[in-house]
Amino acid sequence: MDSRLRLAGNPIQPMLVTFPFGLFVCATVFDVAAVAGAPALLGQVGYWTMVAGLVAAALTAVAGLVDLWDATPGRTRRAAVSFNVTNAVAAGLFVLACLVRAGAPEHRVGGGVVVLEVLGLAVGSLGVALGTVLVRRFDRVPADAVPHDDADSSLAAVLPVPATNQAPAG
Numbered sequence: 001m002d003s004r005l006r007l008a009g010n011p012i013q014p015m016l017v018t019f020p021f022g023l024f025v026c027a028t029v030f031d032v033a034a035v036a037g038a039p040a041l042l043g044q045v046g047y048w049t050m051v052a053g054l055v056a057a058a059l060t061a062v063a064g065l066v067d068l069w070d071a072t073p074g075r076t077r078r079a080a081v082s083f084n085v086t087n088a089v090a091a092g093l094f095v096l097a098c099l100v101r102a103g104a105p106e107h108r109v110g111g112g113v114v115v116l117e118v119l120g121l122a123v124g125s126l127g128v129a130l131g132t133v134l135v136r137r138f139d140r141v142p143a144d145a146v147p148h149d150d151a152d153s154s155l156a157a158v159l160p161v162p163a164t165n166q167a168p169a170g
Helices: 012-016 018-035 040-070 075-102 111-138
Strands: none
Touching (some): 012 018, 018 040, 040 075, 075 111
16 A cells, blocks of 8 residues: 555554554553452553553554555555554544543443453454555555665665675685
């Protein structure tokens, strides 16, 4: 998929999705531990981790809208819309869980909130999978952005590789 926002020849938005998803996974783990009887502090950490995930999801959505703006009509646009809607639904489930907890004393977590979080993770997993498909199927990396066989890393696509000063063997 053509994108204005690229890093090392790859669209940024599918990469950014991993940040809110990872924060949501951590929040769910902390909340499951709190419901299972761990100290209440873990529930607090879970709540604020979820808030951080929502902030990251909002920033990721902005990158998604920029990419969607330039998506070509047809199959590419449908895939991009599906990707963004799936991620919005996952974030929406975490917004709902966060709002339920916002009114609770000390942001306590209950079993119903954990169910919402697990459902959000399931939808988010689908979003991550769709992002992988989008990048693999629709991304057109320019020929000059592909690292050469002798490149040390994928950053060679955006960083100049210094010439080595080696004396000829002889």
